[in-house]
Amino acid sequence: MGMIPARFDYRQAGSVAEALQLLASCDDAKLLAGGHSLVPLMKMRLVSPSTLIDISGIAELQGVTDAGSVLRVGALTRHRVVERSQVVAQHVPLLAHVAGLVGDPQVRNRGTIGGSLVHGDPAADLPSVALATGATMVVTGSGGERRIAASDFFVDFLETAVGPDEILTAIEFPKRTGAGFGYEKFVRRSMDYAIVGVAVQAGEQPGIALVNMGSVPRRADAASRALASGAGVDAVAALAADGTNPPEDLNANADYRRHLASVLTKRALLAAGYR
Amino acid sequence: MSLIGAKVLRKEDPNLITGQGQYVDDLAPAGCAFMAMVRSTEPHARIVAVDTSAARSMDGVLAVWTSADIAGLPARPSSLPGMDMPLIAGDAARFVGDIVAVVVATDRYTAADAAEAVIVDYEPLPAVASLAQALAADAPMIHPVLQGNTVFFQDYTExxxxxxxxxxxxxxxxxxxxxCAPVPIEPNVVLADWGPAGLTVWAAFQAPHHLRNTIAAFFGISQDTTRVIAPDVGGGFGAKINFASEIFLAAALSRALSRPVKYTQTRSECMVAMFHGRAQEHKVDVAFDDSGKILALKVQVTQDQGAYPDATGMGLPVLTTAMSAGCYKIPKVAVSWRNVVTNTTPVAAYRGAGRPEASYMIERVIDLVADETGVDPIEVRKTNFIPADGFPYQTHSPLAVYDSGNFAGALDELLRHVDYPALKAEQAARLADPNAKLLGIGFSSWLEIAGFGPPGSLEAFGHLASWESAQVRVQPDGSAIIYTGASPHGQGTVTTFAQIAADQLGIDFERISVRHGDTAVIPQGIGTMGSRAVAVGGEGVKTASTRVFERAKKIAAHLLEATEDDIVVENEEFHVRGTPSKSVPWSQVAWKSFQPLELPAGMEPGSLDATVFQQVPNFSFPSGAYCCVVEIDRETGEVEIRNMYLVDDCGTVINPMLVEGQVHGGVAQGIAQALYEHMQYDESGVPRTATLMDYLVPAAPDLPGYVSGRTVTLNPSNTLGAKGVGESGSVGAPPAVINAVVDALSHLGVKHIDMPATPQKIWSILRGSK
Incomplete structure (x- = not known):
């Protein structure tokens, strides 16, 4: 019970090409980046991959690049780096803010943005940022790169559009320089996963995205549309939970989650400068 | 200058904070094998078969045991006849976590793999997961000997x-x-080494001598070749006085395999295997008049004992009902209790063990009376307090004779820190503003029974006796070693006992060491539980130190050719009163105490060495007054503690920093019980909060800062005047928090809300009111 994973092989990849080669040649392999989602599952023996391919040393997947209209964030960039990046704070301030709210300092120093996104956990913080800002996922496979819109990326519970022989290599965030933003995270304890979270990106293409309001990370579509058409905060907030099928657990039933989604949406909108 | 009351830094810390501490899991003797458990995943099931063949055939596996392999051994000690907890479940598993098989392998990883390879064929039986289910007509039975699920029933005493x-x-x-689950940072850990010369067991345990005596009896071996060592222990909270089955299994397997066997519980195992605490339901009736004066109280406690009643756990409602009147002079009190089994983890002592339940009950009753009469809760408390000159006070219970206290004094001291009128005004203003958070103010005037030490008090729980041992030994260089039977697990005893000894001996604090936790070094002892270490063990250190000092004075007087009565000690020098020049250093006295030619007539060499078995005539009764101020978010239902004011009365304070640490830790656990922690089972008996993801132990940022005050009412049962403080916070905090939450919601007609006061629960109330 807990703590001790089943036996596995361990390989290190020095480049994306090498990682892809290893992925193709090993059955039932998993990529290891920060390990903060995968390793706990292995310790509980909920996941028992035959091989771990450690990609954390691949330099080309680290760091933030200003690429004109977008910021390109390498998939292995650690949360702490994103949180403290001046260029992220300037151009995608919602991302810098939310990166600073992931887990605790130990988690943020270890966990990576790509690892968090490919895990596809509906309770994680960063998918909501990708959805609210309209980010694009850059995925590399043996056939080269393909680009997937955030809204098409999260497929099912803990499942994304990344194929079994592909690697998420970067995330491109459209610049939102000077635009307002808000993020509200309701937790029972500090440092926990959100019971419900709401991300709001203001600006020309505003977006609202929800944390832990269904089996996948998702945009609040009706509310986002209302916001784009100029509706007031109360009207937008009232639509926050539209079309969601929130999970039920000891901390919150579905009704309470819907209610929280509205309350938090209003607060996030106010923080983003809407009235 | 006296060190009693001095904020001395902990002697323990340099070791612990540099990673040099030695916990059981740090030990790895040559040839050490590792044990892993196969635990029941079923709340209640007949065990049809256990297939160990795959596990046995794995490389590195040394043994796989099922119940058939322990046929010659008794059940877990502290079991009740007919309801014994077997070390390994035989015919049936009775809770999720019950041990079904044990694996030993050459390393931890192989042991874990082999445990997973054991296949258990369960035939599920109907389970009872709650008190309501257990007490229902035609409820499934766990122990046929009971004819139901009630182990013991005491009808109302009057x-x-x-x-x-x-x-x-x-x-x-x-x-x-x-x-609640105790969740010490270090779970249960044991290392057993059974060789030709005897058995040595290293265990994360609060009472190593108690364990030695019990292990020897369990295996029918003699105590002289049985040694128990509790090295550094990472917290216990009462759960590490329970005889975990793993300890006895490790010893039995070490004997069978002729090599050391170690077991380190995982956190997931700890959540379901380490005994839980609290788990009571109360039915309370109170009679009172319009002034808030309480006339009579009826309390019925139903204690969930889990799947196997533990002898200590059975005593919890006895303590709860003994302390049911709290700080109050209630003319008539009738109590009743019952102990009930369910298909859940067994329940026993957890920080406060029966007393937090009592204070929570009576302090909720006080606020209910205030609510019903419209009299302010402060006034209701003052109206009903036992007066400061009303001691000793015989309660309704023969167990509890309150020996001292100043309950109104503590409440007055609290109100010097709390601006109650201003808070009441703020509360009204916030209530009128729909956008403002609600404010709640809650008090608790609490009292507990601690200092477990009067003869009979621990014998009733299976201990050898209720004294505590202390030995003070002066070394030839004039340094001193204290040996205590009160083995600590985080209390700072090494520091406080050295402070006590330094005062009595006149030896520098830096040259006094405190040893504990090894039955080969300290032959007899009882242990650290029930807030007894200082009140009983510390008093023992004082008594033994005084004896040694009197003998040292005799030697000094002989060397100085003066009379004993004129000898004083200062800066480690004995001198004749008023004649500082005529002196002899402590080191000289110590050195010569071993030299027959230097000693006064009639004194034996080596006499600066005294052992006492310290007895005390009564329990101690720490008390205090707490105030909690909460804010409640009207939209989310979230409770935030804005302020927590704490006035403690633990009698004499040996080290204020350590007292504050104990209070803060206890209050944190009390707040945790009130707002966060709840070990829950689904209707079939499967735990729903068996990981720290689901079982909400709060983190430091979730807790408020504390404002502390103090009153000092001496403990008349020892010369130190100290009462004990280890459990106080967990006794006083929960009612203060819940009283504040109820106060914030009372305008909605709310009279009570069960712990933990979760946001969803409060949101449901707020939503219902709209």
Whole structure:
């Protein structure tokens, strides 16, 4: 019970090409980046991959690049780096803010943005940022790169559009320089996963995205549309939970989650400068 | 200058904070093998078969045991006849976590793999997951010997129907005292080494001598070749006085395999295997008049014992009902209790063990009376307090004779820190503003029974006796070693006992060491539990130190050719009073104490060495007054503690920093019980909060800062005057928090809310009110 994973092989990849080669040649392999989602599952023996391919040393997947209209964030960039990046704070301030709210300092120093996104956990913080800002996922496979819109990326519970022989290599965030933003995270304890979270990106293409309001990370579509058409905060907030099928657990039933989604949406909108 | 009351830094810390501490898991003797458990995943099931063949055939696996392999051994000590907890479940598993098989392998990883390879064929049986299910008509039975699920029932001790009929007012309250998991940072860990010369067991345990005596009896071996060592222990909270089955299994397997066997519980195992605490339900009736004066109280406690009643756990409702009147002079009190089994983890001592349940109950009752009469809760408390000159006070229980206290004094001291009128005004203003958070103010005037030490008090729980041992030994260089049977697990005993000894001996604090936790070094002892270490063990250190000092004075007087009565000690120098020049250093006295030619007539060499078995005539009764101020978010239902004011009275304070640490830790656990922690099971008996993802132990940022005050009412049962403080915070905090939450919601007609007061629960109330 807990703590001790089943036996596995361990390989290190020095480049994306090498990682892809290893992925193709090993059955039932998993990529290891920060390990903060995968390793706990292995310790509980909920996941028992035959091989771990450690990609954390691949330099080309680290760091933030200003690429004109977008910021390109390498998939292995650690949360702490994103949180403290001046260029992220300037151009995608919602991302810098939310990166600073992931887990605790130990988690943020270890966990990576790509690892968090490919895990596809509906309770994680960063998918909501990708959805609210309209980010694009850059995925590399043996056939080269393909680009997937955030809204098409999260497929099912803990499942994304990344194929079994592909690697998420970067995330491109459209610049939102000077635009307002808000993020509200309701937790029972500090440092926990959100019971419900709401991300709001203001600006020309505003977006609202929800944390832990269904089996996948998702945009609040009706509310986002209302916001784009100029509706007031109360009207937008009232639509926050539209079309969601929130999970039920000891901390919150579905009704309470819907209610929280509205309350938090209003607060996030106010923080983003809407009235 | 006296060190009693001095904020001395902990002697323990340099070791612990640099990673040099030595916990059981740090030990790895040559040839050490590792044990892993196969635990029941079923709440209640017949065990049809256990297939160990795959596990046995794995490389590195040394043994796989099922119940058949322990046929010659008794059940877990502290079991009740007919309801024994087997070390390995035989015919049936009775809770999720029950041990079904044990694996030993050459390393931890192989042991874990082999445990997973054991296949258990269960035939599920109907389970009872709650008290309501257990007490229902035709409920499934766990132990056929019971003819039901009630282990023991004590009817009301008195018939109070006349008092209730005659009373101007009555009210009733049903309370749930939520089940908590102790969650020490170090789980249960054991290393057993059974060789030709005897058995040595290293265990994370609070009472190593108790364990030695019990292990020897369990295996029918003699105590002289049985050694128990509790090295550094990472917290216990009462759960590490329970005889975990793993300890006895490790010893039995070490004997069978002729090599050391180690077991380190994982956190997931700890959540279901380490015994839980609290888990009571209360039915309370109170009779009172319009002024808030309480006339009579009826309390019925139903204790969930889990799947196997533990002898200590059976005593919890006894303590709860003994302390049911709290700080109050209530003319008539009738108590009743029952102990009930369920298909859940067994329940026993957890920080406060029965007393937090009592203080929570009576302090909720006080606020209920205030609510019913419209009299302020402060006034209701003052109206009913036992007066400061009312001691000793015989309660309704023969167990509890309160020896001292100043309850009104503590409440007055609290109100010097709390601006109650301003808070009341703020509360009204916030209530009128729909956008403002609600404010709640809650008090608790609490009292507990601690200092477990009077003869008979621990014998009742299976201990050898209730004294505590202390030995003081002066070394030839004039340094001193204290040996205590009160083995600590985080209390700072090494520091406080050295402070006590330094005062009595006149030897520098830096040259006094405190040893503990090894039955080969300290032959006899009882242990650290029930807030007894200082009140009993510390008193023992004082007594033994005084004896040694009197003998040292005799030697000094002989060397100085003076009379003993004129000898004083200062800066480690003995001199004749008023003649500082005529002196002899402590080191000289110590050195010569071993040299027959230097000693006064009649004194033996080596006499600066004294052992006492310290007895005390009564329990101690720490008390205090707490105030909690909460803010409640009207939209989310979230409770935030804005302020927590704490006035403690633990009698004499040996080290204020350590007292504050104990209070803060206890209050944190109390807040945790009130707002966060709740060990829950689904209807079939499967735990729903068996990981720290689901079982909400709060983190430091979730807790408020504390404002502390103090009153000092001396403990008359020892010369130190110290009462004990280890459990106080967990006794005083939960009612203060819940009283504040109820106060914030009372405008909605809320009379009570069960712990933990979760945001969803409060949101449901707020939503219902719209």
């Amino acid at each position: 018939d109070l129907s006349a008092e209730f009929a005659a009373a101007p007012r009555t009210a009733s309250l049903s309370l749930v005292n939520n089940r």
